[in-house]
Amino acid sequence: MKIAIAGAGPAGSYLGALLSGKHEVVLFEGQTEDRFTSVCGWATARGGAKELLRKVGLNFDDYLLHKGKEMSVSAFNSIYKISAPELVTFDKPRMLRDIAKGLNVHYGTFVRPGDLDGKYDMVIDASGPYRKLIGPVQEPTDMILPTFQWLVRYKDLPFDDFYIEPFNSFSGYLWYFPLGEHDAFVGAGDVWKKHQARVEDFLRRYPPSERVRTMGKPIRVAAPRSVFPHRKGNVVGVGEAIGTVYPILGEGILPSMYAADMLSQSLDDLDSYQRSVLSKFSAYDLSYDYIRRKMGHTDNLLNSFLPAVRIFLWFKRNFMITGVNPSLWDTFKVLRPRLKS
Ligand SMILES: Cc1cc2nc3c(=O)[nH]c(=O)nc-3n(C[C@H](O)[C@H](O)[C@H](O)COP(=O)(O)OP(=O)(O)OC[C@H]3O[C@@H](n4cnc5c(N)ncnc54)[C@H](O)[C@@H]3O)c2cc1C
Numbered sequence: 001m002k003i004a005i006a007g008a009g010p011a012g013s014y015l016g017a018l019l020s021g022k023h024e025v026v027l028f029e030g031q032t033e034d035r036f037t038s039v040c041g042w043a044t045a046r047g048g049a050k051e052l053l054r055k056v057g058l059n060f061d062d063y064l065l066h067k068g069k070e071m072s073v074s075a076f077n078s079i080y081k082i083s084a085p086e087l088v089t090f091d092k093p094r095m096l097r098d099i100a101k102g103l104n105v106h107y108g109t110f111v112r113p114g115d116l117d118g119k120y121d122m123v124i125d126a127s128g129p130y131r132k133l134i135g136p137v138q139e140p141t142d143m144i145l146p147t148f149q150w151l152v153r154y155k156d157l158p159f160d161d162f163y164i165e166p167f168n169s170f171s172g173y174l175w176y177f178p179l180g181e182h183d184a185f186v187g188a189g190d191v192w193k194k195h196q197a198r199v200e201d202f203l204r205r206y207p208p209s210e211r212v213r214t215m216g217k218p219i220r221v222a223a224p225r226s227v228f229p230h231r232k233g234n235v236v237g238v239g240e241a242i243g244t245v246y247p248i249l250g251e252g253i254l255p256s257m258y259a260a261d262m263l264s265q266s267l268d269d270l271d272s273y274q275r276s277v278l279s280k281f282s283a284y285d286l287s288y289d290y291i292r293r294k295m296g297h298t299d300n301l302l303n304s305f306l307p308a309v310r311i312f313l314w315f316k317r318n319f320m321i322t323g324v325n326p327s328l329w330d331t332f333k334v335l336r337p338r339l340k341s
Contacts, residue, residue, distance in 0.1 A: 001121040001267065004028065006111040006133055009038060010092075010253045011239025012126030013100040015260035017056040020103055023267075026120075027103055030110035030127075038092045039217040040253070041149070041177045041185050043162070045086040045323035048254045052261070056099055063090040066178045071162040071324055075334055082330045087162055087323030089179050092253070122267070123235045126260075129218045131241040134232045141226035143292075145172055145250075148196045148216040149187025152208035157184060165198070166334060170294040173250075174198045176206075183212070189219055189250060191295065221247040221291070223284035224277050236270060238263050244281060246322065247288040248311070248335075254321050255281065283314045290335070301338050308337035 001023045005012045008029035016027045029036065042065070050060040068087035072079055113133055116123045125133035129144055136142075163176040172190035179185060186202055188195035203211075220227070220240050227243040230236070238244075239256030246255060259277060266273035290307050293299040312331040319325040326334070 002026075002119075003122045003124065003267075004111075004116045004120040005124040005126055006116075007126035007128060007239075007241075008036075008096060008100050008105060008107075009126060009128055009239065009256065010096065011128075011241075011244075011256040011260045012124065013096050013103075014052070014056065014257045015124060015126065015238060015264055016103045016105075017099050018261065018264040019267075025103060027100060027105040028109045028111045029105060029107050031107065033105075033107035036093060036097060036107065037215075038096060039147075039149070039215045040092055041175055041187060041250075042089045042092045042179065043087060043175075043177050043323070044090060044251070044253045045319070045321050046088045047086050047320035049088075049090070051320075052254065052257050053095075053099075055261075058095070058098055060090070060095075063092075063095045065089045065091060065180045068162050068323065071164060072159065073330075073334060074163070074165045076168065076336070078333075080330065080333060083325045083327075084162055084323055085325060086320055089177050089185075121234065124263070125235055125237045125241050126239050128240040129220045131237060133235045134229060134237045134241065137222070137227045138229060139226070141222060142220065143191070143222040143226075143288075144218045144220050145189040145191055146193060146195060146216065147187060147189035147219055148199055148214065149185050150199060150203065150208075150214055151179075151212040152184055152186055152203070153182050153210040153212055154184065154206075155182070155209045157182065158206040165202075167194075167198075170291050174202060176202065184208075219245060219250055219252070221245055221250060221288065223247060223288035224281045225285045226288060230274055230277065231270060236263065236273070242277065243284065244277075246284055247291050249322060249324075251322060255284070283311075283318075286314075287311055294336070299338055301340055304337040305339065308332060308335045311335065 166173040174188040224243040244255040245252035
């Protein structure tokens with residue numbers, strides 16, 4: 001097949017690498033090659049990433065910047081530590097460029113709806129939050145948060161490991177992710193748009209020796225069942241475009257690559273691809289519904305206690321994908337399920 005992929009993020013570049021040699025693949029990336037980057041905290045789970053990268057002949061450890069042990073969580077007036085044995089930061093733009101190396105990539109080409117019509121057997125929308133080619137979500141169930149992040153430099157890092165501050169209203173969180181000996185990302189995303197003020201507040205409390213640069217981009221935290229359609233005509237969505245970001249953590253790198261892997265295996269049966277996505281990411285729907293109920297104050301004992309336990313069990317089974325391995329007590333401290341009706 002002749003396949004065009006719009007977007008060389010984790011979903012698009014990984015899909016391109018998996019399909020190359022089997023199909024005629026062209027990748028279009030809006031950013032130019034010399035300025036190519038990824039607005040992201042660059043945090044992921046080492047175990048899951050290693051397994052995925054092996055499939056395209058790369059060693060994930062070549063990109064490591066920081067290996068985590070614990071994540072400090074400051075919430076509801078206390079700080080506690082969650083085990084994070086697999087959580088790391090890594091050089092994401094370099095990894096993405098390496099995944100796409102050898103592929104036919106047109107950098108600096110922003111694809112608009114209609115641009116690729118009639119030229120390809122299949123067009124893949126891997127454009128992340130924008131999904132310009134499959135079009136907007138039909139129901140008012142989508143949720144896209146604005147984010148803002150500083151790359152900062154410290155003489156001595158204020159925290160030697162991951163640190164986050166979830167917002168009391170469940171509308172987002174602030175993160176501090178170390179990127180080696182001196183650098184860190186300090187960022188936040190917030191439905192109520194207080195993210196920039198929260199970042200500034202953190203930087204006042206922990207002033208860096210240098211503010212290197214700012215960046216920002218929306219992030220979709222709505223899960224797959226809330227972002228239909230997943231395809232339109234011969235255009236098929238993959239990655240964040242169809243909601244593969246874990247809503248509680250905002251982690252979308254590995255899940256978007258898993259979605260690409262699923263699509264690569266079901267190109268000739270797109271209904272089966274959609275079924276696999278809905279089944280694999282059903283835990284994302286559960287946690288998205290949980291957050292929405294918390295934000296809308298519609299949570300009660302019935303719809304909050306059991307889902308919180310299920311979210312905890314999912315973390316237990318999937319810490320090679322999330323990087324964090326919270327106890328039941330940790331999970332309850334962050335999720336605050338209602339314990340009475
Ligand atoms: C500030 C921030 C911090 C985050 N931190 C983390 C984190 O630490 N860990 C984690 O796992 N996830 C994180 N995420 C989420 C994660 O970055 C994404 O979910 C993940 O990269 C999604 O991959 P994707 O390939 O689907 O989309 P994207 O990574 O968004 O890639 C889409 C690509 O398509 C290109 N593009 C867009 N439109 C077009 C077009 N029309 N034509 C051509 N090219 C186009 C873009 O330039 C981009 O390169 C963060 C997100 C944000 C915004």
